[in-house]
Amino acid sequence: MNYEELIHKTALADERLLVMTAENRALIRNLPGPLGPRFIDTGITEQTMIGAAAGLALRGRVPVVHALATFLTLRAFEFIRTDVGIPHLPVKISAFVPGFLSDGNGPTHQAIEDVSLMRGIPGMTVFAPADEQDMLAMLPAIWASPDPAYLRVNTRPATYQHAPFEMGKAEIVAEGTDITLLTYGMLFEQALIAKDLLIEAGYSVGLVNLRSLKPLDEAAVLDVVKGGSLVVTLEDHFQTGGLYSILAELLLEHELTAKVLPLALKERWYKPGLLSEVLEYEGFTGQHIARRIGERLGDGAHTFGAKTKVVENEFAE
Amino acid sequence: MLGQVPYNNDYMTSEKQHELEALALRVREHIVRLSTDGGCFTGASLSCADLLVYLYADFLNVHPGNLTDPERDYLFLSKGHDVPALYGTFAELGFMPKERLNNHLKSNDSIYWHPNRSVPGVEFHSGSLGHLPSVALGVALDARMRGQNQKVIVITGDGELNEGTVWEALLVASAHKVNNLTIVVDRNHFQANIATEDLIPLEPLAPKFEAFGAVVKRIDGHDFVALEEAFSGLPFSPDKPSVIICDTVRGRGLPSIERRADRWFCNFSSDEVTSLLEELHSQEATKLTSETLTVR
Numbered sequence: 224m225n226y227e228e229l230i231h232k233t234a235l236a237d238e239r240l241l242v243m244t245a246e247n248r249a250l251i252r253n254l255p256g257p258l259g260p261r262f263i264d265t266g267i268t269e270q271t272m273i274g275a276a277a278g279l280a281l282r283g284r285v286p287v288v289h290a291l292a293t294f295l296t297l298r299a300f301e302f303i304r305t306d307v308g309i310p311h312l313p314v315k316i317s318a319f320v321p322g323f324l325s326d327g328n329g330p331t332h333q334a335i336e337d338v339s340l341m342r343g344i345p346g347m348t349v350f351a352p353a354d355e356q357d358m359l360a361m362l363p364a365i366w367a368s369p370d371p372a373y374l375r376v377n378t379r380p381a382t383y384q385h386a387p388f389e390m391g392k393a394e395i396v397a398e399g400t401d402i403t404l405l406t407y408g409m410l411f412e413q414a415l416i417a418k419d420l421l422i423e424a425g426y427s428v429g430l431v432n433l434r435s436l437k438p439l440d441e442a443a444v445l446d447v448v449k450g451g452s453l454v455v456t457l458e459d460h461f462q463t464g465g466l467y468s469i470l471a472e473l474l475l476e477h478e479l480t481a482k483v484l485p486l487a488l489k490e491r492w493y494k495p496g497l498l499s500e501v502l503e504y505e506g507f508t509g510q511h512i513a514r515r516i517g518e519r520l521g522d523g524a525h526t527f528g529a530k531t532k533v534v535e536n537e538f539a540e
Numbered sequence: 541m542l543g544q545v546p547y548n549n550d551y552m553t554s555e556k557q558h559e560l561e562a563l564a565l566r567v568r569e570h571i572v573r574l575s576t577d578g579g580c581f582t583g584a585s586l587s588c589a590d591l592l593v594y595l596y597a598d599f600l601n602v603h604p605g606n607l608t609d610p611e612r613d614y615l616f617l618s619k620g621h622d623v624p625a626l627y628g629t630f631a632e633l634g635f636m637p638k639e640r641l642n643n644h645l646k647s648n649d650s651i652y653w654h655p656n657r658s659v660p661g662v663e664f665h666s667g668s669l670g671h672l673p674s675v676a677l678g679v680a681l682d683a684r685m686r687g688q689n690q691k692v693i694v695i696t697g698d699g700e701l702n703e704g705t706v707w708e709a710l711l712v713a714s715a716h717k718v719n720n721l722t723i724v725v726d727r728n729h730f731q732a733n734i735a736t737e738d739l740i741p742l743e744p745l746a747p748k749f750e751a752f753g754a755v756v757k758r759i760d761g762h763d764f765v766a767l768e769e770a771f772s773g774l775p776f777s778p779d780k781p782s783v784i785i786c787d788t789v790r791g792r793g794l795p796s797i798e799r800r801a802d803r804w805f806c807n808f809s810s811d812e813v814t815s816l817l818e819e820l821h822s823q824e825a826t827k828l829t830s831e832t833l834t835v836r
Binding site: 260261263265266268270271272273274275276277278279280281282283284286301302305306309310 | 610657663664665668671672673674675676677678679680681682683684685705708709711712715716
């Protein structure tokens with residue numbers, strides 16, 4: 224089962240579901256025939272697609288819209304906020320190549336403020352699967368929900384066998400007393416490698432795959448904070464507005480403090496290139512993540528093994 | 541009331557015209573009464589009062605009794621700042637109690653400067669220009685998918701045509717041959733603060749819409765017979781969206797504010813409201829002293 228097969232199957236079972244795209248067919252190439260008029264390509268018009276999706280949702284449909292994450296969340300932001308957010312319509316946004324996944328496209332295509340923007344809309348839900356398996360596990364619940372939803376599409380192959388998805392629940396992969404990595408989306412794969420390298424170096428390391436940024440599994444995050452380990456927020460997002468900010472908001476709300484290391488993009492766009500080049504250059508491979516955490520803990524001499532081999536993205540526009 | 545409508549025609553009886561004129565006069569009274577204690581977009585409301593009265597009282601299959609019927613006709617007011625004309629029409633036609641207009645700008649209700657769905661009959665909120673052509677497109681697509689043949693009308697301002705998304709939505713509607721969608725332009729020849737042709741010229745306007753794939757008719761938007769003649773011809777094409785450009789006059793019905801750039805948003809004193817109501821009935825200009833221009 225892949226994304227296209229899942230959406231096809233779901234659409235056959237539920238006539239409310241529609242597939243829309245602003246000419247981004249990478250994940251839904253074979254659906255125009257089978258879905259007929261329930262496949263709507265509006266051309267390169269993110270704003271009109273979102274507006275039309277709102278109109279379709281007003282009539283009882285559940286439109287799943289597809290376009291690049293950056294154009295949806297930036298160019299069409301006001302349409303999402305105003306036409307989907309204000310009336311709280313169940314428009315489901317499948318945002319393609321978010322974060323580091325736009326690899327070689329350059330800063331125009333870097334959706335690294337998308338979590339910040341989408342979570343700021345009242346009632347909007349925000350999901351970021353670790354890989355394809357994780358994504359397929361959460362999509363049925365997302366599409367069945369009455370809420371508008373933003374999904375960071377991630378079709379990378381799983382390197383971890385995920386637990387079943389439960390709405391609003393994070394996946395606790397490991398618990399540790401020295402370090403806990405909180406992450407979401409495609410960096411989970413690198414976090415998993417970093418965790419093992421840090422364990423090999425003698426640390427007790429936890430790892431949480433948040434899965435959903437909104438709703439946030441506050442209990443899981445608070446448990447981590449109360450455990451007293453160094454909390455690492457790891458994200459392919461600007462440091463402002465994403466997970467680091469979410470954690471800061473939660474800590475203030477609960478009058479807590481914690482030792483936190485943010486690994487994010489601080490006031491900068493990332494260097495474009497092949498995914499392996501991006502992660503290496505920006506310091507987000509498993510090895511780099513382990514090293515940066517080691518440095519924070521005063522363990523700057525440790526190299527954490529050899530350079531991490533990164534599986535490249537399959538190009539699909 | 542305006543004394544220039546031809547009464548002998550094939551489209552509308554003179555009784556019907558008189559009835560619509562009387563209704564439009566009452567709607568204009570509501571607009572004037574809302575133009576105080578905080579004010580409202582008076583000029584832009586008066587220009588489309590006749591259009592809204594015609595559509596709701598005579599043309600559209602939508603009334604207080606069928607607001608949840610999926611086969612009703614839809615009207616989307618994309619130029620949301622003319623909501624006094626819409627609410628005035630709703631109050632007269634029984635969509636909402638007239639007393640509810642007394643709640644204008646009060647926190648005990650949701651009667652404010654732009655439409656919202658807490659008022660029965662409002663299909664979608666608006667205020668940000670250039671949004672509802674695409675929302676209406678979605679509704680039109682769904683109606684077609686379900687084999688329903690109701691009309692989906694979206695009213696835009698002419699200043700609103702500055703927004704690229706109006707044209708983007710029309711481009712997409714044309715591509716998908718959406719013939720049940722009609723864009724109606726309240727062509728009152730003014731942006732917020734200035735004549736359209738002095739800021740972002742729109743003419744020749746009809747050819748622009750034609751070039752984007754629509755079939756266009758241009759009429760006098762204050763002439764009920766012309767409105768009936770144009771709207772009764774919808775859809776204009778089996779495979780294209782329709783556009784009706786309604787040439788109108790900003791401030792129509794009140795000669796003292798007609799065609800004035802500084803009478804877009806008005807907040808009159810209660811004495812001025814009284815004299816404007818007299819003017820509405822007498823058609824003679826009232827002398828106004830208050831400064832009412834609000835820059836967008």
